[in-house]
Amino acid sequence: MRMTKLVSLVLALLMLTLCFAACGEKKEEKMTITLWVSTTEGVKAFYEKQVADFKALHPEYDFNIKVEAVGEGDAATQVLADVATAPDMYCFAQDQIARLVQGGALAPLGSQAADTVRKNNDSGSVGAATVGEKLYAYPLSSDNGYFLYYDSSVISAEQAKTWEGIIEACQAAGKKIGYNTSEGWKGSGFYFAQPVGGGDALCHSTWTYSADGKNPIALDDTFNSDNGVIAMKGLNMLATSGVWLDTESFTNTAAVVTGTWKANEAEGEYGDNMAATKLPTFTVDGVTYQTGSFSGCKLLGCKPQTDDARAKLCADLALYLTSGDAQLERYYEFQHGPSNLEAQANQDVMDNKLLTALLQQNVYAVPQGVIPDKWWAEVAALNAICAESGKTEDDFKAALATYEEKVTALIVK
Amino acid sequence: MERLNALEYLKLSKSQALWYNIKLFFSKIPAWIKSLFVKLWITIKNFFLSLKEGALDIKDTFVKGNWAVKLSFVSFGAGNIYYGQVMRGLLFLLFEVIFIVYTFILPTGGIYWIRKVHWLSKGATVGTVQGAMKYNPVTDTYGWVAGDDSVRVLLYGLLSVFFVIAFFVVWRMQIKQCKINMELHGQGRKIKGAKDDLRSLIDEQFHKTLLTPSLLGIIVFTVLPIIYMVIIAFTNYDAEHDGHANLFSWVGFDNFNAFTDFGAGGLGLALGEMVGWTLMWAFFATFTNYFFGMFIAILINKKGIRFKKLWRTILVMTIAVPQFVSLLYVGQLFSQQGVIGAFLERADLLPQVMVAQNQMSLWSNPVSSKILLVVINLWVGVPYMMLSATGILMNIPADLYESSRVDGANSVQQFMKITLPYMLFVTGPSLLTSFVGNLNNFNIIYLLSGGGPTNTEIGTVGGQQLGHTDLLITFLFKVTTGSGSKYYLASVLGIFVFIFVAFLSLIVYNVMPSTKNEEDYS
Numbered sequence: 001m002r003m004t005k006l007v008s009l010v011l012a013l014l015m016l017t018l019c020f021a022a023c024g025e026k027k028e029e030k031m032t033i034t035l036w037v038s039t040t041e042g043v044k045a046f047y048e049k050q051v052a053d054f055k056a057l058h059p060e061y062d063f064n065i066k067v068e069a070v071g072e073g074d075a076a077t078q079v080l081a082d083v084a085t086a087p088d089m090y091c092f093a094q095d096q097i098a099r100l101v102q103g104g105a106l107a108p109l110g111s112q113a114a115d116t117v118r119k120n121n122d123s124g125s126v127g128a129a130t131v132g133e134k135l136y137a138y139p140l141s142s143d144n145g146y147f148l149y150y151d152s153s154v155i156s157a158e159q160a161k162t163w164e165g166i167i168e169a170c171q172a173a174g175k176k177i178g179y180n181t182s183e184g185w186k187g188s189g190f191y192f193a194q195p196v197g198g199g200d201a202l203c204h205s206t207w208t209y210s211a212d213g214k215n216p217i218a219l220d221d222t223f224n225s226d227n228g229v230i231a232m233k234g235l236n237m238l239a240t241s242g243v244w245l246d247t248e249s250f251t252n253t254a255a256v257v258t259g260t261w262k263a264n265e266a267e268g269e270y271g272d273n274m275a276a277t278k279l280p281t282f283t284v285d286g287v288t289y290q291t292g293s294f295s296g297c298k299l300l301g302c303k304p305q306t307d308d309a310r311a312k313l314c315a316d317l318a319l320y321l322t323s324g325d326a327q328l329e330r331y332y333e334f335q336h337g338p339s340n341l342e343a344q345a346n347q348d349v350m351d352n353k354l355l356t357a358l359l360q361q362n363v364y365a366v367p368q369g370v371i372p373d374k375w376w377a378e379v380a381a382l383n384a385i386c387a388e389s390g391k392t393e394d395d396f397k398a399a400l401a402t403y404e405e406k407v408t409a410l411i412v413k
Numbered sequence: 414m415e416r417l418n419a420l421e422y423l424k425l426s427k428s429q430a431l432w433y434n435i436k437l438f439f440s441k442i443p444a445w446i447k448s449l450f451v452k453l454w455i456t457i458k459n460f461f462l463s464l465k466e467g468a469l470d471i472k473d474t475f476v477k478g479n480w481a482v483k484l485s486f487v488s489f490g491a492g493n494i495y496y497g498q499v500m501r502g503l504l505f506l507l508f509e510v511i512f513i514v515y516t517f518i519l520p521t522g523g524i525y526w527i528r529k530v531h532w533l534s535k536g537a538t539v540g541t542v543q544g545a546m547k548y549n550p551v552t553d554t555y556g557w558v559a560g561d562d563s564v565r566v567l568l569y570g571l572l573s574v575f576f577v578i579a580f581f582v583v584w585r586m587q588i589k590q591c592k593i594n595m596e597l598h599g600q601g602r603k604i605k606g607a608k609d610d611l612r613s614l615i616d617e618q619f620h621k622t623l624l625t626p627s628l629l630g631i632i633v634f635t636v637l638p639i640i641y642m643v644i645i646a647f648t649n650y651d652a653e654h655d656g657h658a659n660l661f662s663w664v665g666f667d668n669f670n671a672f673t674d675f676g677a678g679g680l681g682l683a684l685g686e687m688v689g690w691t692l693m694w695a696f697f698a699t700f701t702n703y704f705f706g707m708f709i710a711i712l713i714n715k716k717g718i719r720f721k722k723l724w725r726t727i728l729v730m731t732i733a734v735p736q737f738v739s740l741l742y743v744g745q746l747f748s749q750q751g752v753i754g755a756f757l758e759r760a761d762l763l764p765q766v767m768v769a770q771n772q773m774s775l776w777s778n779p780v781s782s783k784i785l786l787v788v789i790n791l792w793v794g795v796p797y798m799m800l801s802a803t804g805i806l807m808n809i810p811a812d813l814y815e816s817s818r819v820d821g822a823n824s825v826q827q828f829m830k831i832t833l834p835y836m837l838f839v840t841g842p843s844l845l846t847s848f849v850g851n852l853n854n855f856n857i858i859y860l861l862s863g864g865g866p867t868n869t870e871i872g873t874v875g876g877q878q879l880g881h882t883d884l885l886i887t888f889l890f891k892v893t894t895g896s897g898s899k900y901y902l903a904s905v906l907g908i909f910v911f912i913f914v915a916f917l918s919l920i921v922y923n924v925m926p927s928t929k930n931e932e933d934y935s
Contacts, residue, residue, distance in 0.1 A: 005619060012626045077894065083657045084562065099896065104544065104658025110553030174759065176749070182867070214659075240771045251750045304546060304557030311554040373652070373896035374876040381878055384867040389771035402872060 031063040031310060033317070034087035036070040036078075038298075040261070044069045046333055047321070054320045061313050072298060079105050079303075088303050088314050092137075093144055094128040094296045095185060098370045101131045101213040107304040108134040113315055120324065124367040125297040125339035131213035131370050137299035138322040141330070142344075143337025144296035146186050146259045147354075147361040148280060149266045151175070153273040154254035160275070163238050163282040163291070166255050170243040175254035178247045181235065181383040184376025185294060186257060189279060190231040191223060191379070192292025192366045196281055201292055202227040205407075207371055215412035216372045223382075224404035232396040234282040234289065235386040246387070260335060260354050276357035278364065295358075295365035297339050372410050378403050445920055467585065474592045482591045489584070492591030496598060500607035505587045512580050516573070523573035529561065530570035531663065533647055538660040539563040563648075563656030571641060575632075646904035652897055668905045680902075683874040683888075688913070690783070691884045694858075695851040697787045698794070703844060705791060706798020707836060711828075713799075714806050725803070728796045736793055740860040743789055749774040777866045779881035786882060790857050805839050806832070841925040848921070849914050853886045864891065875902050885910050 037047045044067050051065045068087065070078055076096035079086040080103045092100065100106045109117060114135045118126055125139035150160050154173045159165030170177055181187035191203045203225065208218040222228070238244050248258050250269035256262070257279065266274050279291035300318050305311040320326060324340035331338055331348070337355045338344050349355060385391060385399045417425075417433065425433060475483060481495030490505030516523030531537035540561030547558045597604050605613070614622045646668055648654075654661035675681040713724050731739065745751045749758065754774045757763050763773065764781075772778040775785050813831050822830070837844075858864065864880030864887045871879050876897035879888065885906055893903040 005615060008623060009615075012623050015626060015630065077896075077898070080652060080655060080898065083655075099652055102653060102658065103655050104546075104557070107555045107557070108546065110548075110555065112553050242771075242773065245749050247750065249750060252755060304555060306557050306559055308549045308552045308554060308556050311549075311556050312552040315552075315554050374873075376896070377873045377876055377878055381867070381869070381872045384869045384878070387771060388869065389769065406873065 031313070032066055033063055033089065033310075033314065034066045034068065036068050036075060036087045036090035038072050038091060039069040040334065043334065046330065050321060050326055050329070051317065054317055057320070058316065061316070063313060076100050076103075076105075079103075083303065086303055088305070088310070089300060089318060090303075091140060091298060091300050094299055094368060095371065095376070096373070097128065097131060097137060097299065097301075098209070098213075098216070099373050100301060101136055102215070105303060106136040106301045107311060107314075108136055109138070110315060113138075113319055116319060117322075120341060121339045122341060122344065124295055125299075127367055127369060128297050129299055132209045132211045134213065136213065137301040138318045139339035140298040140300050140322055141327065141336040142295075142297045142339035143260050143355065143358060144298055145358050145361060145365055146189070146257055146293055147276055147278055147357040148255060148257055149250075149262070149270070149274060149276050150255040151253075151270045151273050152275040153270075157275070157277075160255070160277055161280055162288075163234075163280045166280055167238070167241045167243055170254050171241070173254060176243050176245045176252050177238070177241075178245050178249060178253045178256035178258075179238070180246050180248050180257075181239065181387070182246050182380050183248075184379035184383075185296075187383045188379050189257070189291045189293045190235045190282075191228065192294070192364075193231060193234065193282070193289040194292060194364060196288045196290050201366065202231050202289065204366070205371075205375070206369060207375075209370055210412075216410060217412060219407065219411055221404070221407060223407075224400040228400045229393055229396045230284050230287075230289070232382065232386050232399070233284045233393075234291075235383060236389075236391060236396075237282065237284070239383075239387040240389040244387075260337065260358065263335065263354055276354050278357060278360040290364050293361055293365045294368040295362050296368040298336075374410055375407060378406050441924075442920075445923055449919055449923070470592070471585070471588055474588055474595070478591060478595060482595065485587060485591055489587055492594060493587065496591075496594040496604050497606060498590075498594070498604065498610075501590070501610065505583065508583055509580075512576065516576065523576060526566060526569040526573045527577075529566050532570075533663050533665070535663050535665040538662040539648065539656070540566040540660045543660055544658065561660060563650070563654075563661045565656075567644065567656075568641065571637065571644070575637070642904050642907060645900055646908055648901055650901050651899045655898075664901075668901050672905070680874060683871055683879050684909070686868065686871065686879065686881075687883055687885050687888055688909075690882065691852055691886075694783075694786070694854070694882075694884060695848050698790045698851040698854065698857075699844065699848045701787060701791050702794040702798050702847070703840075706795045707802045709795060710799045710802035710806055711832070714803060725799070728799055731793055732796050737856060737860055739793060740789070740857060743792075744776075744861040747775050747785060772866070776862055779866060779868075782862050782866060782882055786857065786861055789861060790854075793857075801840070801843070802836065805836060808839075809835050842922075845918060845921050845925065849918060852884070852914055852917075853910065854884065855886050855890065858882055858884050858887050859890065864888065875899050885913075 035047065035051070037043050047067050048065070051067070055061065055063075055065075070087075070090070072091050072093050075090050075092035076099055079090060079092075080099065083103060083105045086105060097106070108114075117129070117135060117138055121139045122142055125142045126135070129135050129137040129139055148160065150166070154175055155166055155169040159169045166177060169175075179186065191205075192201045194201045203222045205219070205221040205223060207216045208220075209215065210217045245253065247253075248256065248262065250256055250262070250265050253269075256266070258266075266276075279293060281288050281290050283289070300322055302311070302314040302318055305314065322340075324338070324342040327336070327338040327340045328343045328346060328349075330336045331343065331346075335352065335354065337352075337358065338346075338349060343349065382399055382403055385395065416437075422430065422433070475486060478492070479495070482492045485491040485493070485505075488506065489509040490502030493499075493502035493505060514522075519525075529540055531539065540563045542560040544560030544562075545558050546555050548555050594604055647663055647665065648661050649664050649668075650656060650661040653659065672680045672684050675685075709728070712718065713721050718724075746753045748754045754776075757775070758773055763775075767773075767778045767781065770778070772781075775781045809832065814827060817827055817831060862880070862882045864883035866881055868879045868881050873879075874888075875892045876899070877888070877891045877895045883891070889903045889906040889910070892899045892906070
């Protein structure tokens, strides 16, 4: 009897200690920098190597590095969950910069670092890293745009120039077109379309941020107009063609709108027939428009530190990791398109098939500025209406009016 | 409504009897609700009565007590020490000292945190000092000058309040002990010393020893977080006010009032849609599983069925595969790029209504995706029900069936009069739990349809697109993890889910045969 009591008492206490043991923290002597990078196979190991190179170059810094793979599309959510315990440095796609700055998760660049970044990178990526008046991040790559992959055994190069041609080819071959318009970033392509032969884009949506980068204070947006209706009609034509899929996956498709990060999957599905080009054109009411897009980039950010020595180390390491040489190394290893001007001028980079397609599309692309996060859902909501058949011009107008009401409400007065 | 007596009831035709029963059921609902509130009222009344009694008791102790007892009203444990309980007395005293030091003397102690929280005063921030960026010209870097973190301020404030409550509980406890000691002393009986206390803790009071660690665990890991989450509903804690870079503040009942907006995109309309579907889903998911599981169990149990074990094994196979794997897989099968989805489309098997609306997979039409969810849920859920039903069916006394057969009952009558009442009696409570479980069945919905298809009529709600098959719980997940991270909205939704589930459970539990006629089958 006593034994059972003793055992149960020990178990009860053990349970309690186990519960609290998880809360304990260990103190470390040497400075440890945590860095989050893309989850793509091999990227983590490659960054570890690049950091080791940095250490060899700068013996004055003595630190441990912990590289972890966390999705670049998801970084902001993870970081903002608790900034205090977030990693010191992290890679992220530029669309998250607004909420990262607002959440106090990005330290602005010092004046020297900012000068270096401005001088060495293309204007699109510098713009993407600027919120309000300051630079908040280091451009890593300038390939975060989308273009058209297609299967040249199904679609001819001529057909690939127009959505109508692609639809026709896919209908004939029983294949699908993948374009996930329910994602605001890709789905806004039709609204940024411009008439073939020149002219302004159908619509634009430009946000201005307060000087401290925390709040959107003004918006110049022309979605709610006759041009917006044209864009919706165009998308509606594609979405109700019977061959459209709201997806980024290549299964069963002959054409997919996505970016360089899907290169392996495209090659696996289409094999030698894989081709890439700018986005197609579409015709509404007799006028032909070239589908637009966002051109964007990936950025490396540093968390604001309470210890200035640590901040300095992070800043230097970030500059090194985003330098032209480091970007070129990553191009050779992973085909990441560089944002560094020198690296862009490299012959191998200029010869790349996918980057060429991206560059072709970039002519019609809108450099993605800083956009509040909720905007994407509103565009997706418009596109959900485009995906329904039997919609009339009035439906589109009503949807655009709702859109305007909702995005205007995002402005902080 | 008018009650019929037994004779009148037997005169009714079958359909009339059914109609009568349905009317009877609904006419009882107001009475149930009334009794619920009466019970609640009695509980509250009893609580205040006991408070009053306690106050009288304290007064009594003070009046009758000697100087030591009177002293223990300010200095804990004096009464215990006076009557020879030195250890208890010192422990009480130690608690009081720790409390006073933490609450009033430490610079960042109890009062500091409690003041910083600005409890529920509308417009005030949680925490007072805002963190900010600062430039260091020497290293040419921007650093962070830490301010308050609302999340932590609120947590420490709450803990401090808990500590204050604990202080009063302990104060009351030691006064009670003084009274007991006084009485024992008056009767000339022995008062327990330290040795007796310790011995009794591993003997007749052993339950207290065992329960203390788990009770502490429950308070820290369950009660505290729940209270914390409820409080969040009265703040504007979201991505823009994350407590770290921007302190969040109290907004009173604004978050709840937002649910009275029934305009397009208003939360009221969205809530109505979600609650409707959540109820419908829970009803169908629970009862289809229940009855199908039971029928399969009966079928397999029938005399003359061969290979019983084989049939059971085949069905139980679905349990062997982790549920989320099979759900993701089956969800894909029906998508436009999946085998079944693509087949349906190419073979022109999709209903014309859907094709006309450009809904080219079963997941893109609200009705078909709802049906598909229920059916797939049936597939993954039936084996569990079948297993438990098999056990219960074997437990039904065989003589009941035999005597009914002698009386000329056919198998349908046997099922309706013997099997079903027995099953309902035994499985009533588990049926209720599975109903509540289905109200919050996140896995099935999120992994299969992800809440979709998008409800284009309502549009975006709280920065997220509401889907036709979104349960309260999946939408709660979307608003929390999505771009806006509206924790306050999630908290309000969580409170609604709680009220909803508690209310339903109480009503259903009260009408269940298992609780009403407890003696029936014993």
